[in-house]
Amino acid sequence: MTIHLQQPLLPPEAPSSPENGSIRQGDAGAAFVLESKGEWYHAGFHLTTAIVGPTILTLPYAFRGLGWGLGFFSLTIMGVVTFYSYYLMSLVLEHCEKAGRRHIRFRELASDVLGSGWMYYFVIFIQTAINTGISIGAILLAGECLQIMYSSISPDGPLHLWQFIAMVTVVMMVLSQLPTFHSLRHVNLASLFLSLAYTFIVVGACLNAGLSKNAPPRDYSLESSKFSVVMSAFTSISIIAAIFGNGIVPEIQATLAPPVTGKMFKGLMMCYSVIFVTFYSAAVSGYYVFGNKASSNILKSLMPDEGPALAPTWLLGLGVIFVLLQLFAIGLVYSQVAYEIMETKSADVNQGMFSKRNLIPRIILRSLYMIFCGFFAAMLPFFGDINGVVGALGFIPLDFILPMLLYNMTYKPSRSSFTYWINIIIMVVFTGVGLLGSFSSIRKLVLDASKFKLFSDDVVD
Numbered sequence: 375m376t377i378h379l380q381q382p383l384l385p386p387e388a389p390s391s392p393e394n395g396s397i398r399q400g401d402a403g404a405a406f407v408l409e410s411k412g413e414w415y416h417a418g419f420h421l422t423t424a425i426v427g428p429t430i431l432t433l434p435y436a437f438r439g440l441g442w443g444l445g446f447f448s449l450t451i452m453g454v455v456t457f458y459s460y461y462l463m464s465l466v467l468e469h470c471e472k473a474g475r476r477h478i479r480f481r482e483l484a485s486d487v488l489g490s491g492w493m494y495y496f497v498i499f500i501q502t503a504i505n506t507g508i509s510i511g512a513i514l515l516a517g518e519c520l521q522i523m524y525s526s527i528s529p530d531g532p533l534h535l536w537q538f539i540a541m542v543t544v545v546m547m548v549l550s551q552l553p554t555f556h557s558l559r560h561v562n563l564a565s566l567f568l569s570l571a572y573t574f575i576v577v578g579a580c581l582n583a584g585l586s587k588n589a590p591p592r593d594y595s596l597e598s599s600k601f602s603v604v605m606s607a608f609t610s611i612s613i614i615a616a617i618f619g620n621g622i623v624p625e626i627q628a629t630l631a632p633p634v635t636g637k638m639f640k641g642l643m644m645c646y647s648v649i650f651v652t653f654y655s656a657a658v659s660g661y662y663v664f665g666n667k668a669s670s671n672i673l674k675s676l677m678p679d680e681g682p683a684l685a686p687t688w689l690l691g692l693g694v695i696f697v698l699l700q701l702f703a704i705g706l707v708y709s710q711v712a713y714e715i716m717e718t719k720s721a722d723v724n725q726g727m728f729s730k731r732n733l734i735p736r737i738i739l740r741s742l743y744m745i746f747c748g749f750f751a752a753m754l755p756f757f758g759d760i761n762g763v764v765g766a767l768g769f770i771p772l773d774f775i776l777p778m779l780l781y782n783m784t785y786k787p788s789r790s791s792f793t794y795w796i797n798i799i800i801m802v803v804f805t806g807v808g809l810l811g812s813f814s815s816i817r818k819l820v821l822d823a824s825k826f827k828l829f830s831d832d833v834v835d
Contacts, residue, residue: 403718404628406727407710408478411556412629414637418644419562420555420626420707421460426569426648427704428515428697429617431576433653434660434668434675436617439610441596442661448614449657455800456618457646459777462797463623464638466777466784471634478628479714480621480772487780497772502715504621504768505708506747512705513744514751515671516542519698521831522677523691535831536752543748546705550740553727555629555710558703565703566648568696573652575693579676579685580659588684594665605814612770612811617653619769625711673697705747712743753828770808775801 412420437445466487470477477483480501485494517539524531524538552558583589597603620626623638630637660672669675676690677683683690713736720735778797781787787794 400723401718402721402723402732403714403716404478405723406721406732407554407714407717408625408628409554409556410478410628411631412559414630414640415644416556416559416562417626417630417638417641419559419566420629421620421623421641421645422569422648423558423562423565423700423703423707424620424622424626425618425645426566426652427512427700428572428671430569430573430652430656431660431672431697432613432617432670433657434664434672435670436610436613437657437661438664438666438668439596439606441594444607445610445657445661448611449653452614452618453646453649453653455804456620456773457642459773459800460620460623460642461639462781463777464627464634464642466780467624467627467638468635469784471632476632477624480624483624484776484780487783497776498715500768500772501621501711504619504772505711507768508708509705509712509744509747510751510754512701512708513539513542513546513748514755516698516701516705517751518755519694519701522673522694526687526691535755539748539752542701543744543751545702546748547741547744549702549706550709550713550744551737552706553736555625555707558706558710561703561706565700568700568703569648569652572693572696572700573656575689575696576672576676577655577659579689579693580663580672582686583676583684584659584663586684588682590664590667590684592663592665593667594661596666605817608807608810608814609818611807612815615769615774615807615811618649619773621769621772622708622711625714709740709743713740716740716743755830767808767812770804770811774804774808 433449436448440448463483467477467483470483470486475486477486481494481497484497485491517535520538520541521533521535524533552561597606626641627634627638656672660668660675664672664675667675673690673693676685716739717732717736720739721732722729725731778801782794782797787797789795
């Protein structure tokens with residue numbers, strides 16, 4: 375397959391406009407938060423933390439809206455398409471770098487390649503909404519993990535969910551002071567092992583539950599009406615899209631020491647090896663045991679409100695601890711775009727990263743950001759439904775549409791080529807999936823609205 379390279383869209387000698395993505399003089403966000411020192415395996419750690427998180431425990435819940443056949447098909451297609459999508463984006467970034475326009479931000483890459491000022495603001499809006507939503511979700515789930523452990527020790531204790539969320543927020547405020555994305559490399563290596571650890575624990579617990587005398591009855595039937603079946607299917611597809619989603623690929627590639635050629639492909643191979651092991655095992659084991667009764671967090675299915683736990687309590691407690699620890703890493707990774715935006719305006723690149731001039735604003739702004747996320751996590755504990763909406767409205771445009779469009783605009787493959795048409799087909803199909811997924815996810819959000827209570831102690835499925 376022949377790839378035709380296009381000429382640079384903007385001349386390298388015009389680096390001053392915010393749309394062209396060139397690293398400008400005085401850009402503290404680039405120099406500090408997105409410093410470029412990493413190796414390919416560091417990118418692999420970052421990618422894995424950005425994708426392989428506790429949301430994989432939602433996969434049995436997604437399967438209950440699809441059934442076995444469509445569930446496997448959707449999971450596989452999402453995996454193949456997202457790998458292809460992220461790889462295409464890495465090629466576009468490499469091409470732009472060779473043309474003298476190195477991009478370190480998604481919004482600048484999109485506005486440069488598409489030649490549109492409004493695209494810059496569209497991407498930053500979607501990306502900021504996704505990243506802030508994930509940071510809020512990470513704090514919410516971490517607080518729920520603490521609540522689960524507390525409830526097992528003191529069932530009638532006086533502490534509430536919002537208090538555990540406040541504890542998590544304080545920890546996140548401290549961890550958020552790690553100054554650069556690259557400085558998270560060791561944290562994200564630990565995150566990779568944590569994801570494998572709790573996945574194996576959950577799989578083992580599900581198999582133990584399925585083989586025990588207390589095994590729940592298995593029912594894999596779908597909704598009773600065809601309309602409900604269709605809506606549930608698209609909601610599940612949106613959830614899977616959100617689970618595979620990663621709206622910070624350019625920022626992760628920015629952490630690599632140049633030249634970056636080929637490094638992201640190796641990082642993606644590492645990441646998707648972990649994805650293959652964790653996603654399929656969690657989905658199959660959870661749906662096999664609980665069928666259409668699977669909760670939006672399979673740990674809750676293993677620890678029902680009524681009756682005994684379906685696996686050893688110590689084992690489930692260890693899994694909850696591993697989930698809790700990884701959530702800190704996920705919250706940190708998805709906060710980096712916000713920190714980069716803040717420090718582009720607040721920091722002085724001509725003074726040291728740890729100078730008083732830069733340290734004090736960093737502590738204040740990052741702490742305020744975490745307080746903001748923690749407040750909304752405590753106020754809006756509606757994780758399951760919000761996950762589907764985020765997948766449809768956010769991840770599908772960034773991960774299933776824009777990368778293909780950017781590739782076609784950059785490399786200009788022949789309109790008779792396979793690459794051109796597969797990209798067009800993916801964009802058209804996932805535009806439709808995104809629209810239907812948005813409708814079905816928002817519909818479920820409305821139907822569940824009666825369960826929503828501000829500052830509730832219960833996270834709505």
